[in-house]
Amino acid sequence: MSAAFTFNASATDGAARVGEMSCPHGRIRTPAFMPVGTAGTVKAMLPETVRETGADIVLGNTYHLMLRPGAEQVAALGGLHTFMNWDGPILTDSGGFQVMSLAKLRKISEQGVTFQSHIDGATFELTPERSIEIQCLLGADIQMVFDECTRYPCERDEARASMELSMRWAERSREAFASMGHAGQALFGIVQGGVHADLREASARALCEMDFDGYAVGGLAVGEGQELMLETLGRTVPLLPDDRPRYLMGVGTPQDLILSVARGVDMFDCVMPTRSGRHGQVFGWDGRVNLRNASHADDPRPLDETSSCPAARDYSRAYLHHLVKSREYLGAMLLSWANLHFYQQLMARMRAAIVEGRFEAFAKQTLARLSADGNQV
C-alpha cells in the first residue's frame, strides 16, 4: 500500500549511510536527530522553530504523556500531532526507560510494571500491550516496543534475564501493534544485553526473527562511557539488517553522533541540546561554551556570526550571559534554539559528506575541532 512505512539507504560511505524514511506524516532524512518533546513540547521552542532548525521528526515520551494529560485525553483531542501543533512525523518511546528512571515504587513482573506517578503518586501499570495502546492513542508514526532498560553496571546473569524479559515483551508488543497499529505506522525493536557481546547478539537475532520495521540499540549511554558504548555499538550494528533503520536511543554529544554514524546508525534522540541550552551550555563547531562563565560578560561577539540561526547570529555572548545569569526565559529559548540548530546542521553536514564520499575526512576534521574546547565528556 502507498502509505506503507519505508526506509531506503541511498548512499553509503564505509558503514555510514544516508537514507530516507517515509511515515504517515512525512519523510525523515537520515542520519536524523530527533529533538525530544517530553511532555508534548520541545522545551522552550515553538514547533515552527523546531521545524526551521531542520528537524524532520520529534520524539514524544509515553511515560510523561500517559501521566499528564493522559493518552485517552490526547486521543480525544485529535492525537499528539494536533495536540502539540506538529504536523511532521513523531516517534514515541515505550515508557519503559522513564518508568525506571522517574517513577516511584516500581514493581516489575512478567506481566509488566506497576508504578506511582512522580507527579501525584497515582498508581499506573505499563505492559507491552498498554504501551502500544498508548502509542497508538497518541498516533505516533514510529512506535517502540516496551522493554526494560538494563541498568549499568549489571552482572551478566541479571543482564541476561533482563534482556530475555525484554525479548518476550518485544514479541507481545509486536502482537499488540499488529492489531492496533494503523497503516504506515512503524514498530521498532530494541536490542538490549548491556555491554555483553553475546547477549547483544542473542537479542539482535531474536528481534530480527520477529521482523521489525526498524531496530534500536537501547541500554547504552547509561554510564558505561563512550569507549564501551562505541565498542558495543560497533558489535551490534552489523547484526542488524541493512534494509531497516537503526536507532541509537538517548545519544548524545556531537562527538557521539559522528562516531555512531560512522558505525552505521541512522537515528538519534537526546535531551542534551535543549537541556544544556536551559543550563547555559551551547554547542558549536569549536566545542562547548558555558555562557554562565563570567568571561562572556563583556564579549560582544555572537555565538557564530556565520550561522543561519538568528539565536546564534543576532545576540552577543554578553547578552546571552546576562539572560542566563538573570534566569530569563529568553536565555533558555535562544540557547535551546541555537543548540538544536547546531545539531541539525551537524546532521546535514554528515549527510552531505556521506553522499560525497568524504565522511571519514569530515568526521576526523570535525572531531578535532569539537575537542578544541577541552571540556568534552
Next chain:
Amino acid sequence: MSAAFTFNASATDGAARVGEMSCPHGRIRTPAFMPVGTAGTVKAMLPETVRETGADIVLGNTYHLMLRPGAEQVAALGGLHTFMNWDGPILTDSGGFQVMSLAKLRKISEQGVTFQSHIDGATFELTPERSIEIQCLLGADIQMVFDECTRYPCERDEARASMELSMRWAERSREAFASMGHAGQALFGIVQGGVHADLREASARALCEMDFDGYAVGGLAVGEGQELMLETLGRTVPLLPDDRPRYLMGVGTPQDLILSVARGVDMFDCVMPTRSGRHGQVFGWDGRVNLRNASHADDPRPLDETSSCPAARDYSRAYLHHLVKSREYLGAMLLSWANLHFYQQLMARMRAAIVEGRFEAFAKQTLARLSADGNQV
C-alpha cells in the same frame, strides 16, 4: 534639526486622540502600549515577535539594568538597542518606582536615594543626575525624570512634600538631560500628587513651566482603585499641553486603557499582559480566561480562531492548559505572545475608532464585551 523628537496628534474624538511620535529609532503610533522589557528582554518573547504583535516601542527598567549587567556595561556593548537586539524606540523609566518597591534598606534624602540591590545586597545610589546618566548610557529614545512615586494611601502633608521633592528632582533631571541627552532623545516630566487634585495641579503647573517633551502621570495604579485613578486622571490631563504626549505609567487592564484613552492618554506601559501570561491568564475580547482552570482540560477550541496571532489561533485551550499545568516554557511563551498581540490589537482598534470618529461607541461596546468574564479587577 531633522532628528528632533516630535509629536503630532492627527485626529481627535472627544478627548481621545491619535498621533505619532518620532524618535531616533523610529516612529511610535499613539495611543501606544509599550511592552515591558524589564531586564533587557520582554519576558518569554523574541524581540522580532514583540515587533510582529504591533509594538512600536518597548520599555526598559533603569533599576534592573543598573544592577545587572550595569549601565556602563550596556553602553560598552553598544547601548540597550544593540544589547537586546531591538532596533525600535525604547523608553526607560528613571528607576525611582522600583527602588521603592524592590530595593532593600532605602534611604531617601534631598540628594537622592541610596539602597541595596535586591539581587546581591550591593549598595547603589540613584540621584536625578545619575538616573539621567544611566538612561543616556542605555541610549533610551525617551527618558523619564527621577521622581519619588508617592505611596498610597498617603496623608496630604506627606503627599505634598513628596510631590515637591519630585518637582525639585525633575528640575535637576532636566538640567542633567540638557548636558547629557543626545539629539532627538526626549525627556518626560512626571506629575505626582497622589489623589489630591490641588497637588496634581501644582505638580502639572511646575512641570509645564520646565517645558518637557512629554508628560507622564505617575503615582496611579498603586492601590487607589480604578474609580479614583480615573477621577485623578480626568482632572490631571486637562492641565497638560495638547501638543505633548501624555503617558499613564504602569497601567493597566484593557478596560483601564480604553477609559484612559477616552480621557486623552497617549501612552501606556504595563507588565500585565506578560506577567498574566506567565501565570496562565489570557486577555481577549470577551474578557479574561484563566487557563489553569480544569474546565479547559478537554476544550479543543483555540483562544480565538479569528485572531491573526498564531499563539491564539493554532493551539487548543486544552493544550495551553496542559502547558500551564506542566509549567512548560512554551505556556509562558504562547500566552505572553497572545496577550501582547491582544493589547496591540486593542490599541490599533482604538486608533482606528478615533480616526473614524466612533471612539465612544467602540469604547462602550468593547467595555461591555470585556466585562462578560465577570472577574475583572
